[in-house]
Every structure is written in C-alpha cells, then in structure tokens.
Amino acid sequence: MARPLIQMALDSLDFDATVALAEQVAPHVDIFEIGTPCIKHNGVNLVKALRAKFPDKLLLVDLKTMDAGEYEATPFYAAGADICTVLGVSGLATCKGVIKAANAHGAEAQIDLINVSDKVACARATAEAGAQIVGIHTGLDAQAAGDTPFGDLNDIARLGLPVRISVAGGIKQSTVQDVVRAGANIIVVGAAIYGAPSPAESAREIRELVDAV
Numbered sequence: 643m644a645r646p647l648i649q650m651a652l653d654s655l656d657f658d659a660t661v662a663l664a665e666q667v668a669p670h671v672d673i674f675e676i677g678t679p680c681i682k683h684n685g686v687n688l689v690k691a692l693r694a695k696f697p698d699k700l701l702l703v704d705l706k707t708m709d710a711g712e713y714e715a716t717p718f719y720a721a722g723a724d725i726c727t728v729l730g731v732s733g734l735a736t737c738k739g740v741i742k743a744a745n746a747h748g749a750e751a752q753i754d755l756i757n758v759s760d761k762v763a764c765a766r767a768t769a770e771a772g773a774q775i776v777g778i779h780t781g782l783d784a785q786a787a788g789d790t791p792f793g794d795l796n797d798i799a800r801l802g803l804p805v806r807i808s809v810a811g812g813i814k815q816s817t818v819q820d821v822v823r824a825g826a827n828i829i830v831v832g833a834a835i836y837g838a839p840s841p842a843e844s845a846r847e848i849r850e851l852v853d854a855v
C-alpha cells in the first residue's frame with residue numbers, strides 16, 4: 643500500500659491565522675483541509691491564497707455539498723482545490739455532479755459518509771459513479787457525544803472498493819497507528835494538531851507515528 647497521507651484540518655475562522663497555522667505544520671503534512679466553517683467564512687479567496695503559497699501541497703476544500711453539486715464545486719476546483727467533499731446523504735445525483743466537476747479539472751471528489759445510515763451501500767454506489775475518495779467521518783458534534791470512526795472504517799475497508807479511504811474524527815497520537823493498520827489511506831487530524839501547545843511538534847509526532855507503521 644502507498645504511504646498514507648496526513649491531512650491537517652484547518653478549522654479556524656480567521657483567514658490570517660489559518661495561513662499562519664498552515665505555515666507552521668507544512669513540513670509534516672501532505673494535505674491542507676480548509677474545514678467547513680473556515681471555507682464558509684472565508685470563501686474561495688482562501689483557496690487561492692493557500693494554492694499560491696503552497697503549490698506543492700494537496701488542497702482539500704471541505705464543502706460538504708448538499709445540493710447543486712457541479713455548480714457549487716466548480717469554482718473551488720477552478721481556484722485550485724485538488725479535492726472537494728460532497729455529502730453522501732445528498733444523494734447520488736449531487737455526488738455525481740461533484741465527480742463531474744472534479745473530472746473536468748483533473749481533480750478528485752470525496753464522498754463524506756457523515757450521518758449516512760447505510761454507509762456500505764453509499765460507498766459502493768458512489769465508487770461505482772467514479773468517486774476517487776470515500777470519507778469515514780465522525781463529526782465534532784458526534785465526537786462530543788462519544789462516537790468514533792473506527793467501527794465504520796473496518797466495515798468500509800473490508801469492501802476492497804477501488805477508492806482511497808479517508809478517516810476523520812478525533813484522531814490523535816494514541817489512535818493514529820490503529821487507523822493506518824485498519825486500512826486508511828488518508829488520515830485527517832484537526833484538534834490534536836491545532837489544539838496542541840505546539841501544532842508543529844504535534845504534526846511532527848503524527849508524521850513519525852504514521853511512518854513507523
């Protein structure tokens with residue numbers, strides 16, 4: 643299996659603080675995620691700024707699109723996004739719209755399985771529709787209620803679908819190696835990095851742990 647990628651979730655609302663945090667952790671991560679609250683607050687100009695500043699990083703825009711897939715995602719791909727997310731609960735037509743926009747830009751679409759009741763069926767259908775990435779995701783509110791993404795990861799990994807698997811939801815130093823061993827291709831880390839006393843040091847630790855598996 644290819645080396646798993648580390649995705650840093652930039653979940654601040656502040657434009658300059660987001661760019662500054664990205665600078666701190668850049669040596670240790672592969673993908674910058676512009677988180678949903680952050681992209682809603684700052685818009686496409688933040689995509690352009692990060693694209694210009696980090697030409698060699700992958701950029702994921704966490705749109706969590708719910709309708710008008712192609713129309714909503716197109717300007718973000720045009721601004722330099724490598725990956726945009728679309729909600730699996732939006733339905734196949736919306737997912738297909740984001741996949742179409744991704745393909746038109748030589749980019750990728752990620753289906754976020756957050757709150758999907760039949761995650762296996764959704765992953766199968768959207769993989770068949772051409773999605774490149776399926777995201778197993780326990781959101782911040784569900785984490786606060788004690789949920790984790792680990793059970794869902796096992797269910798999706800065993801399908802052997804022709805997609806990469808991204809996992810998000812409270813991943814930290816003590817769990818990241820289990821996530822890699824369970825078959826994740828992209829490991830998303832937010833609070834365990836941005837909430838640490840030294841985000842750069844925390845990102846470096848995560849990188850070492852992932853590479854040691």
Ligand SMILES: O=C([C@H](O)CO)[C@H](O)[C@H](O)COP(=O)(O)O
Nearest residue numbers: 651677678811812813831832833
């Ligand atoms: O996607 C996320 C959330 O829905 C807010 O946009 C987070 O970026 C993702 O969950 C990663 O953050 P942590 O769970 O804090 O690692």
